[in-house]
Amino acid sequence: xxxxxxxxxxxxxxxxxxxxxxxxxxxxxxxxxxxxxxxxxxxxxxxxxxxxxxxxxxxxxxxxxxxxxxxxxxxxxxxxxxxxxxxxxxxxxxxxxxxxxxxxxxxxxxxxxxxxxxxxxxxxxxxxxxxxxxxxxxxxxxxxxxxxxxxxxxxxxxxxxxxxxxxxxxxxxxxxxxxxxxxxxxxxxxxxxxxxxxxxxxxxxxxxxxxxxxxxxxxxxxxxxxxxxxxxxxxxxxxxxxxxxxxxxxxxxxxxxxxxxxxxxxxxxxxxxxxxxxxxxxxxxxxxxxxxxxxxxxxxxxxxxxxxxxxxxxxxxxxxxxxxxxxxxxxxxxxxxxxxxxxxxxxxxxxxxxxxxxxxxxxxxxxxxxxxxxxxxxxxxxxxxxxxxxxxxxxxxx
Ligand SMILES: *Cc1c(COP(=O)(O)O)cnc(C)c1O
Numbered sequence: 316x317x318x319x320x321x322x323x324x325x326x327x328x329x330x331x332x333x334x335x336x337x338x339x340x341x342x343x344x345x346x347x348x349x350x351x352x353x354x355x356x357x358x359x360x361x362x363x364x365x366x367x368x369x370x371x372x373x374x375x376x377x378x379x380x381x382x383x384x385x386x387x388x389x390x391x392x393x394x395x396x397x398x399x400x401x402x403x404x405x406x407x408x409x410x411x412x413x414x415x416x417x418x419x420x421x422x423x424x425x426x427x428x429x430x431x432x433x434x435x436x437x438x439x440x441x442x443x444x445x446x447x448x449x450x451x452x453x454x455x456x457x458x459x460x461x462x463x464x465x466x467x468x469x470x471x472x473x474x475x476x477x478x479x480x481x482x483x484x485x486x487x488x489x490x491x492x493x494x495x496x497x498x499x500x501x502x503x504x505x506x507x508x509x510x511x512x513x514x515x516x517x518x519x520x521x522x523x524x525x526x527x528x529x530x531x532x533x534x535x536x537x538x539x540x541x542x543x544x545x546x547x548x549x550x551x552x553x554x555x556x557x558x559x560x561x562x563x564x565x566x567x568x569x570x571x572x573x574x575x576x577x578x579x580x581x582x583x584x585x586x587x588x589x590x591x592x593x594x595x596x597x598x599x600x601x602x603x604x605x606x607x608x609x610x611x612x613x614x615x616x617x618x619x620x621x622x623x624x625x626x627x628x629x630x631x632x633x634x635x636x637x638x639x640x641x642x643x644x645x646x647x648x649x650x651x652x653x654x655x656x657x658x659x660x661x662x663x664x665x666x667x668x669x670x671x672x673x674x675x676x677x678x679x680x681x682x683x684x685x686x687x688x689x690x691x692x693x694x695x696x697x698x699x700x701x702x703x704x705x706x707x708x709x710x711x712x713x
Contacts, residue, residue: 335509337547359665361572373496375521377528385504387518388416394475405654438466456485487618514571538562645702649683
């Protein structure tokens, strides 16, 4: 590989920037401290408070918070009745959890290719992938931009398929004016520290369907219930509970719930800053012919979790890997979201071949995620733009 010094000069900045970082203030710390001094560290009032707040934020009837976004996806698949012999359609351009949730249930993940401009799953490819065995679709709001929900809902309704929206990136995003969380059959969130709102770890499932809601609650806590709705026998006394199913312990603690509640107080502030940064990047990069700006669909009012820079390697003397390394040499440490899920060794061993989703593989070879988070300063953003510009100017084909 070419030496990084090839670009010459000093790096555009001294301090390293990374692609994401949480923002924690004194109110967050106080909220956590209050729980630590209270009677309930788990199964307490903060869980109910967070669930109510998520319903209010999204307009969904029910929210079930849980230990993380992966658990949320597993719970949603379970509530959708996914099992042995069933198929679940998802995108290859996602974190592995969006497909792993099918495997947890004994079902088979089926990958449908992406739209090369929005990078989200292409409803036409979903329609083609549907078989008699398809039980669920996990559609990922990649970078925070809503998937084409109208088209996906139409396909799923016609074939009696459950639409699960993986909203790990998209809390706060609106689709046709309605918040993500109230539209698909079930929507999942993640509160991992790189996401827009964090609880350290944490997740949630939103739904308007009461049957799904009851199943989600049951599966979150061992399949054990105190709810007469589920009981098979007469209660033997005040202590009585029943295990009626095999569930997990996917509960969230009140410590995490308090942190997420406090972070939600700042959601508007987070959204505003993320949108400002995206606008600055878009303005700068749309003037550079060697790079591509992600297409925005008018239906989605997007709170962006990731900013993807896509290069046109055919116009440059370097490839993505070299571009990525040059960025790091400028102290802008990018990331790549995502390696197509089926290109991981585990999936290859299950028999998924290279070339399965060509648009996804092409995208993967041309992208990197730039820093995008609330506390980036204008100077940081300018430095990132400067780094990209410097590299393009030095590696452009003449
Ligand atoms: C982060 C993420 C998840 C998993 O969430 P965790 O809280 O880390 O378990 C699932 N899907 C997508 C698209 C994600 O980005």
